[in-house]
Amino acid sequence: MILVGELSDLPPGESVRVQGEVPIAVFNVDGELYAIDDTCTHQDASLSDGWLEGCAVECPLHATCFDLRTGRPSGPPAKKPVRTHAVSVDGGLIHVHESAPVGTTPAIAEEVG
Ligand code: FES
Numbered sequence: 383m384i385l386v387g388e389l390s391d392l393p394p395g396e397s398v399r400v401q402g403e404v405p406i407a408v409f410n411v412d413g414e415l416y417a418i419d420d421t422c423t424h425q426d427a428s429l430s431d432g433w434l435e436g437c438a439v440e441c442p443l444h445a446t447c448f449d450l451r452t453g454r455p456s457g458p459p460a461k462k463p464v465r466t467h468a469v470s471v472d473g474g475l476i477h478v479h480e481s482a483p484v485g486t487t488p489a490i491a492e493e494v495g
Contacts, residue, residue, distance in 0.1 A: 383477045383478070383479055383480075384400055384401075384402050384406065384477060384478045384479075384480060385400075385475065385476075385477055386398060386400050386408050386469075386475075386476035386477060386478055387475070387476060388474055388475060388476070389471055389474050389475070389476055390474065392408065392410045392415075392476065393410060394410050394411070394412050394413055395410065395411075395434060396409075396410055397409045397410070397430040397432075397434070397439070398430065399420050399428065399430040400478065402467075402478065402480045403480060403483060404419055404420070404421065405419070405420035405421060405428070405430075406418070406419060406420055406467060406478055406480065407419070407420040407428070407429045407430035407439070408430075408469065408476065408478060409430075409434060409439065409450055411434060411436070411437055411450065414437075415469040415471065415476060416437070416450035416451065416466070416469065417466065417467035417468070417469045417478045418439075418448060418450060418453055418464045418465065418466050418467065419453075419464040419465045419467075421464075422441045422443065422446070422448075422460055422464070423455070423460050423461070423462040423463065423464055424441065424443070424444060424446060424459045424460035424461075425443060425444070427441050427442055427443035427444075428442070429441060429442075429448060429464070435447060437449060437450050437451055438450060438456065441460065444459050444460070446458065446459060446460035448460070448463070448464055450466070451466070452466065453465055453466045465481045466481065467479060467480050467481050468481075
């Protein structure tokens with residue numbers, strides 16, 4: 383569990399980067415908190431520096447949007463999802479519960495259709 387900080391320091395529309403096993407970005411979307419791996423799966427860009435658009439963040443380098451609920455990219459150039467992490471608030475403090483490292487969980491199934 384990673385301490386992010388006080389909820390009052392992360393108002394709606396803002397993001398913060400914290401260090402887990404890898405950097406993690408935490409977002410406040412209208413009072414709902416989301417956490418994803420901070421590094422874009424395309425190249426070395428920090429998603430916490432991106433732009434929030436509803437429940438997605440746009441990568442600041444090449445504009446792929448990542449859904450904060452699923453980690454899935456909207457389209458190229460990024461093709462792989464980022465990991466998502468659970469977030470909890472207790473006593474006004476935000477914590478991130480880091481997901482298993484990449485490669486230790488089953489891959490997300492490709493959509494068939
Ligand atoms: S670095 Fe994020 S889309 Fe290219």
